Amino acid sequence: MTQGKQYRLAVLTTLFVILFLADVSDTQAKDTYYAWKSDNFAIQLPLNGLKGNPLRGRQIVIRQDKGTCLTCHSLPIPNESFHGTIGPPLHGIASRKSEGEIRLHVVDQQKINPQTIMPGFYKNPQELNLVLDEYFGKTMLSAQEVEDVVAYLMTLE
Amino acid sequence: MKYRALPRMHYIQYITVLLISLNLSNWGHAAELKSGYEFLTPESQAMQDDEFANPGMTAVEDGRKWFHTPGVNGQTCASCHGQDGSGLDPKRIARFPVYNEEYQKPFTLQEQINFCWEEHLDNVPFVYDCVDLVELESFVRNLARGETVAVDTGGALQPFYEMGKKIYNRRFGQINMSCSHCHERYSGQHLRGQVLSQGHSNGFPEYRLGSGKMTSLHGRLTECFKSFRAEPFERGSIEFISLELYLHARGNGLKIETPAVRY
Numbered sequence A: 001m002t003q004g005k006q007y008r009l010a011v012l013t014t015l016f017v018i019l020f021l022a023d024v025s026d027t028q029a030k031d032t033y034y035a036w037k038s039d040n041f042a043i044q045l046p047l048n049g050l051k052g053n054p055l056r057g058r059q060i061v062i063r064q065d066k067g068t069c070l071t072c073h074s075l076p077i078p079n080e081s082f083h084g085t086i087g088p089p090l091h092g093i094a095s096r097k098s099e100g101e102i103r104l105h106v107v108d109q110q111k112i113n114p115q116t117i118m119p120g121f122y123k124n125p126q127e128l129n130l131v132l133d134e135y136f137g138k139t140m141l142s143a144q145e146v147e148d149v150v151a152y153l154m155t156l157e
Numbered sequence B: 001m002k003y004r005a006l007p008r009m010h011y012i013q014y015i016t017v018l019l020i021s022l023n024l025s026n027w028g029h030a031a032e033l034k035s036g037y038e039f040l041t042p043e044s045q046a047m048q049d050d051e052f053a054n055p056g057m058t059a060v061e062d063g064r065k066w067f068h069t070p071g072v073n074g075q076t077c078a079s080c081h082g083q084d085g086s087g088l089d090p091k092r093i094a095r096f097p098v099y100n101e102e103y104q105k106p107f108t109l110q111e112q113i114n115f116c117w118e119e120h121l122d123n124v125p126f127v128y129d130c131v132d133l134v135e136l137e138s139f140v141r142n143l144a145r146g147e148t149v150a151v152d153t154g155g156a157l158q159p160f161y162e163m164g165k166k167i168y169n170r171r172f173g174q175i176n177m178s179c180s181h182c183h184e185r186y187s188g189q190h191l192r193g194q195v196l197s198q199g200h201s202n203g204f205p206e207y208r209l210g211s212g213k214m215t216s217l218h219g220r221l222t223e224c225f226k227s228f229r230a231e232p233f234e235r236g237s238i239e240f241i242s243l244e245l246y247l248h249a250r251g252n253g254l255k256i257e258t259p260a261v262r263y
Helices: A003-030 A054-062 A099-111 A143-153 B008-026 B042-049 B057-067 B077-081 B109-119 B131-142 B155-168 B179-185 B217-227 B238-250
Strands: B098-100 B105-107 B206-208 B213-215
Touching: A054 A143, A099 A143, B057 B077, B057 B131, B077 B109, B098 B155, B105 B109, B105 B155, B105 B238, B109 B131, B131 B213, B155 B179, B155 B238, B213 B217, B217 B238
Parallel strands: none
Antiparallel strands: B098 B105, B206 B213
């Protein structure tokens, strides 16, 4: 191998490393936890000012690895079988609760009912206990995904 | 004059309120103990009941081989406990975990077997929860099949029982849930297509139709912890042993079903 080739290889490697690092920092930015505040059992403002998409929210509530809302609740999605019976049915939830209330329910229901079985999908990761390494310091859903789910639930009138 | 305590018009409402309150008073309390067996389909129940169809009996038979395998000093388990464990008392097996004075902690059936394996057969002890030890445990516990679980929780065992109870009721992991959430408050409810049982331990080690493998109690607890995205305790750790003590005691009165068939 000539010196010129070695030099080119070194430059390419450095470029790859820089690209890779940039990629990693990008995914970390996506998982950043934005602190939220609840007021009168509701979170009035969207997390980080994000806007939710109800169609994506509908996909998230079905996905086993994401919201998996269907695990415990029944929802007006008849093409999915075996809806759970642990939580109350969510049909017409938007006529019973305000958007802010629904947001807190999804984010951290334990702030409303400390005994609840429902996981906090955007609970402060510092309030968790003995978390498995791969989930350590992370929320169950990203802020965008929470807003998508809230937007979907707001369509259930 | 007729005396009417309540206006007749509203009787239907009173009855409704009464029925609802009766129903509520039952909510949240596991009124009667139900083995996981009662949550199985009739086909799976039949599979467990039939010794030839029950896939867990393979592990029991493998355990029987270990039971009659001579150790380094030429002794076998059967040298003390009789052919096929005829000298073992099923009632005593049903009392495990028991307090061990020498080690000053509860001793699970696995630990007791492993202790004999090293002390009386001169063998190198097994690693806790390894396949061979689980087979031996399956064989021994199978001898007490049908016996009533009767675990002591008082005396020196009490602090360990309390510790197990604390772990049982503590929230863990990213899902931030406790054992009691599913198995006490919501047993009988559907988690998607799966019915939540009361989470009793009377069938362990058990054959799992899902994985096609024998699963020990600590192995199942490890699965539970990972399912709520929590770091499990070590198998054979004092935390899991205390939890085992609490779980067995919680099912006091149920019949031992080893090897149970579960999903």
